[in-house]
Amino acid sequence: MPLVDVPDVDWVDALAQATSTDELQAATRRTLQQLLGGPFRVSVGLHSWIEHEASKLGPQSHTFDIKREQACLVTANEPPLTARFTVNLAVALLGLLESNECLEHGMQVARCQLHAAERTQSFLSEVDEDRLLVGILNTGMDLLAAQLGVLASQDKDGWSVRMSFGLPLEAIPCHLLDQAIVAHEPMFKRIVVREDFETDILIVPITARDEAICFVVTDYEADEASATAMSTVLSGLAAIALSNASLVAEALDRQALKAELSVAATTQQGLLPDAPPTIAGLMISSHCEPSGDCGGDYFDFFELDDGSFMFCVADVSGHGVGPALLMATLRGYLRCLLRWVADVGEIAALLNEMLADDLSPNQFITCFLGHIDANATTLQFCSAGHETGLLVMDGELFELAADAPPLGVMVGMNPGVQEIDLRPGAFMAVVTDGLAESEDADGTPYSRSRLADKVKEVSHWESVDDALANILADVTQHRGRAPKVDDETIVIVRATERAS
Numbered sequence: 008m009p010l011v012d013v014p015d016v017d018w019v020d021a022l023a024q025a026t027s028t029d030e031l032q033a034a035t036r037r038t039l040q041q042l043l044g045g046p047f048r049v050s051v052g053l054h055s056w057i058e059h060e061a062s063k064l065g066p067q068s069h070t071f072d073i074k075r076e077q078a079c080l081v082t083a084n085e086p087p088l089t090a091r092f093t094v095n096l097a098v099a100l101l102g103l104l105e106s107n108e109c110l111e112h113g114m115q116v117a118r119c120q121l122h123a124a125e126r127t128q129s130f131l132s133e134v135d136e137d138r139l140l141v142g143i144l145n146t147g148m149d150l151l152a153a154q155l156g157v158l159a160s161q162d163k164d165g166w167s168v169r170m171s172f173g174l175p176l177e178a179i180p181c182h183l184l185d186q187a188i189v190a191h192e193p194m195f196k197r198i199v200v201r202e203d204f205e206t207d208i209l210i211v212p213i214t215a216r217d218e219a220i221c222f223v224v225t226d227y228e229a230d231e232a233s234a235t236a237m238s239t240v241l242s243g244l245a246a247i248a249l250s251n252a253s254l255v256a257e258a259l260d261r262q263a264l265k266a267e268l269s270v271a272a273t274t275q276q277g278l279l280p281d282a283p284p285t286i287a288g289l290m291i292s293s294h295c296e297p298s299g300d301c302g303g304d305y306f307d308f309f310e311l312d313d314g315s316f317m318f319c320v321a322d323v324s325g326h327g328v329g330p331a332l333l334m335a336t337l338r339g340y341l342r343c344l345l346r347w348v349a350d351v352g353e354i355a356a357l358l359n360e361m362l363a364d365d366l367s368p369n370q371f372i373t374c375f376l377g378h379i380d381a382n383a384t385t386l387q388f389c390s391a392g393h394e395t396g397l398l399v400m401d402g403e404l405f406e407l408a409a410d411a412p413p414l415g416v417m418v419g420m421n422p423g424v425q426e427i428d429l430r431p432g433a434f435m436a437v438v439t440d441g442l443a444e445s446e447d448a449d450g451t452p453y454s455r456s457r458l459a460d461k462v463k464e465v466s467h468w469e470s471v472d473d474a475l476a477n478i479l480a481d482v483t484q485h486r487g488r489a490p491k492v493d494d495e496t497i498v499i500v501r502a503t504e505r506a507s
Contacts, residue, residue, distance in 0.1 A: 010388035018105075022093070022096055022097055029333050031097060038093050039093060042089055043246065045082065045083050047080065047082045069482060078097075078098045079095045081235055107440045122150070127248075131247075131248050136252050136256065143245045147211065147222050148227075150237045150241065151227040153227035155226050157172070157222065157223050159169040159221055159311055166184055178198065188212045189293055191212060192212070193211050194212075195231060212242060213249065215250045218253075271331065275302070283308060288382065289503065290500070292474070294479060298326055303334050304495070305334045311349055313349075316383075317345070317379075320498050321334070321370065321374040321375070323372065333362075333366070337414075344357055349378070350368070352422055355411070356420060358421045359422075360419075372416050373392040373394065373412055374414050375391075375393040376397075379502070383429060386427045386428075386429050386433075387424055388407055388425055388426075389424050393437075396408075396436065396438075397463075398435045399462065407425070434462070436478070439493075439494060439495065442458055442478075442495050443458045447486055453486070457485075461466070479495075
């Protein structure tokens with residue numbers, strides 16, 4: 008078939024003036040039809056781009072590859088240079104059009120993202136979660152020009168409605184919400200609302216601090232590209248806002264808890280003696296410091312009607328508010344019993360029965376009750392599972408060991424009472440286990456043997472306050488920068504000669 012001469016048209020302008028790939032294909036088709044006058048096929052890459060009576064092309068067809076196989080022109084006859092140039096130019100213009108379309112698409116996406124970011128300013132600073140969720144759903148529906156929407160969250164029981172504007176959660180299959188959370192991107196789906204009605208929905212997942220939330224809209228006007236761009240930005244910023252609101256709520260809770268613990272600590276401190284009593288024949292010093300805001304250590308002093316002196320040092324198992332409440336309970340019981348009972352053994356037995364109903368199976372209270380007669384010559388004590396007390400007389404160290412289990416462990420317990428004659432200068436230290444078990448950074452405890460040596464060392468000091476301070480300083484020096492992990496309590500009593 009003879010080649011057709013180039014028509015009298017500005018075919019280059021026809022191709023160059025195309026503003027879309029469809030227009031370019033049509034212009035190229037018209038130009039090649041005029042130039043070739045017979046069947047042809049143009050392929051770009053692996054895809055057939057322009058075909059014209061392609062079925063007429065036989066095995067003797069002429070193939071011409073253009074620009075390293077970016078395009079291929081197949082004709083029945085040898086194509087003229089103008090046909091080759093036409094395809095070459097079309098391929099080049101196609102690249103430009105696609106680049107422009109990509110650029111325009113990118114700019115459109117950027118405009119949508121910027122618009123979404125601007126609209127989220129209405130809720131980004133909100134710290135109340137309920138108002139924040141309303142803001143997220145309102146903004147999402149407004150951005151997408153949606154008529155109906157719902158916001159739901161997921162917990163161990165499944166999905167539940169947090170906020171809804173006309174769209175029932177029951178209409179949305181829950182597995183679609185699960186898929187959106189796993190995909191971490193907006194999903195477009197078509198669902199059957201009822202037998203005779205289907206609708207398109209957009210599911211936007213939001214993941215904030217391991218909490219799964221989805222908002223779903225329907226009857227929206229935004230196109231898919233714009234909706235994807237805007238909802239992606241909205242989802243990311245909403246997740247940040249929800250995380251911030253959660254952190255603020257936690258901070259407020261911690262602040263409120265700290266304030267409550269401060270009140271509890273002040274209240275508990277008020278239950279302890281402000282200062283040791285002044286009793287003829289005795290020198291007394293004391294210290295109690297919890298490891299946290301509240302603790303389970305307790306000590307108390309009592310001047311009895313007969314002129315004798317009784318003291319108590321106790322340690323509730325555990326740390327924190329729970330043991331502090333039990334400490335207050337113990338104090339109330341003890342002070343009540345002292346109105347009628349003065350024997351330390353009987354008091355310990357009654358406390359044991361009273362506390363048995365208050366303590367859980369894994370709780371107990373160690374308790375040391377000491378009673379010194381009015382002449383400061385005799386010490387009677389009962390130790391229920393408590394840390395061994397230390398007594399120094401004439402340079403010799405005696406241990407005041409427990410001979411009964413802790414309070415609350417065994418109902419019907421009848422603890423024994425031990426008695427020791429006190430000589431002038433007798434120096435007694437009763438502590439809780441927090442001192443001996445205080446550990447340094449390597450986990451090495453202060454130890455009971457070191458505590459006993461220190462008590463013996465300071466037992467002859469003139470001031471019992473200085474002696475107590477030296478003991479505590481030695482424990483603190485051993486601990487170094489390691490944290491205090493247990494409450495620390497110590498009571499020191501020294502016997503002096505009483506005036507007759």
